[in-house]
Amino acid sequence: MSHVFPRHTKVRPPVARRGDGAYIIDAEGRRYLDGSGGAAVSCLGHSDPEVIAAIQAQAEQLAFAHTGFFTSEPAETLADRLIAHAPEGIEKVYFVSGGSEAVEAALKLARQYFLEIGEPARHRVIARRQSYHGNTLGALATGGNAWRREPFAPLMIETSHISPCYDYRGRAEGESAEDYGQRVANELEAELLRLGPETVLAFVAEPVVGATLGAVPPVPGYFRRIREICDAHGILLILDEVMCGMGRTGTLFACEQDGVRPDIITIAKGLGAGYQPIGAMLCSGAIYGAIEGGSGFFQHGHTYSGHPTACAAATVVVDKLTGGGLTDRARTMGETLDAALRAAFGQHPHVGDIRGRGMFRGLELVADRDTKEPFAPDRAIHKAVKRAAFEAGLICYPMGGTIDGLRGDHILLAPPFILTEAQVEELVGKLSTALDAAL
Numbered sequence: 001m002s003h004v005f006p007r008h009t010k011v012r013p014p015v016a017r018r019g020d021g022a023y024i025i026d027a028e029g030r031r032y033l034d035g036s037g038g039a040a041v042s043c044l045g046h047s048d049p050e051v052i053a054a055i056q057a058q059a060e061q062l063a064f065a066h067t068g069f070f071t072s073e074p075a076e077t078l079a080d081r082l083i084a085h086a087p088e089g090i091e092k093v094y095f096v097s098g099g100s101e102a103v104e105a106a107l108k109l110a111r112q113y114f115l116e117i118g119e120p121a122r123h124r125v126i127a128r129r130q131s132y133h134g135n136t137l138g139a140l141a142t143g144g145n146a147w148r149r150e151p152f153a154p155l156m157i158e159t160s161h162i163s164p165c166y167d168y169r170g171r172a173e174g175e176s177a178e179d180y181g182q183r184v185a186n187e188l189e190a191e192l193l194r195l196g197p198e199t200v201l202a203f204v205a206e207p208v209v210g211a212t213l214g215a216v217p218p219v220p221g222y223f224r225r226i227r228e229i230c231d232a233h234g235i236l237l238i239l240d241e242v243m244c245g246m247g248r249t250g251t252l253f254a255c256e257q258d259g260v261r262p263d264i265i266t267i268a269k270g271l272g273a274g275y276q277p278i279g280a281m282l283c284s285g286a287i288y289g290a291i292e293g294g295s296g297f298f299q300h301g302h303t304y305s306g307h308p309t310a311c312a313a314a315t316v317v318v319d320k321l322t323g324g325g326l327t328d329r330a331r332t333m334g335e336t337l338d339a340a341l342r343a344a345f346g347q348h349p350h351v352g353d354i355r356g357r358g359m360f361r362g363l364e365l366v367a368d369r370d371t372k373e374p375f376a377p378d379r380a381i382h383k384a385v386k387r388a389a390f391e392a393g394l395i396c397y398p399m400g401g402t403i404d405g406l407r408g409d410h411i412l413l414a415p416p417f418i419l420t421e422a423q424v425e426e427l428v429g430k431l432s433t434a435l436d437a438a439l
């Protein structure tokens, strides 16, 4: 009997034993093509020798030193690398161990910032319906995914949710993409006015929505309008790039493509590429300056913040993504993947939409392609596709749910950037087998 407390208690998953590039091999010797990088984590594949060597070297040199006593060379180097590539105005990096921790740090920093500058009434957060920002209580409160929130709602901080920017289901007939973007962005202003803008800390959103909607990019101009509204009411813009950041969409930070300048960015997943658990919260010089010139102490912290071994691994990851050209490869191979998906499923009766950027692609599965009618929720089509794909030797990330009538069964693809053209074909072929078996 296993003593591991698993995600699902009624099914025992195979034992993962070895990584080989884009594949995971189980204890029985079965090979699985990692079409989703787990959950958009493994951007370099599973056996990168340079990252492994960096971990080994750092562990021999110094595995851990508590940030209450020391900074470390790997943390300093990684912060320099990230800031060299970060959007304008972002100046400081606060290290954590994963995505939820990064979001918690962002929320607490936003709150402390307003306390430091003498605006203590600001305590509310606005995010979007059908969003996911992590599973710890603050991050869970921020997310707008009803199923995940419901059991824990009494424990959570005060948040409210506006519509996502979800072109496929949200845009009205005859409405231009730009007009749609302005309309849904303006919901932020309406919600601010309803709450009283002086009570709100921040608006939180993923630039390209991952887990809950399946690689949905914003329409042009959406985030520019969001930024204007944040500025007009003095609230912070927190962009959650835990899933879509670190080269996944074809630029190191996804928000670069939307010409938006956030106050805080959260990253994780691809930062450690699965080799080490690491995340980070990046903030503007203005926010940092308020703390530096005020109390001088951010009232937060975790034991493993800035873990030297994790930072050493992530530095190699960032170097490979930037100087090593892997972010460019995510863009170009992502286009190859998109073309292959469109060729295979563009006319599929149950594929309503194919979308995404770079190596971050989503398929929305529908009962009727012409009317966009979703599958009945009790069919749990996304789970059936995940199971059938796994049987065919492909890992893909499923999600389904209904919020405000936005029912979605979708499949998220986020493969390693090292994928070859032959592996793109293998991925699409196995997905096709899975769709045939499940639909």
Ligand code: PLP
Residues within 6 Å of the ligand: 039, 098, 099, 100, 101, 103, 132, 133, 134, 135, 206, 210, 211, 240, 241, 242, 243, 244, 268, 269
């Ligand atoms: N934010 C986003 C956008 C995510 O997709 C996730 C995880 O899927 C998180 C935060 C939470 O990250 P973690 O699972 O590392 O805590």
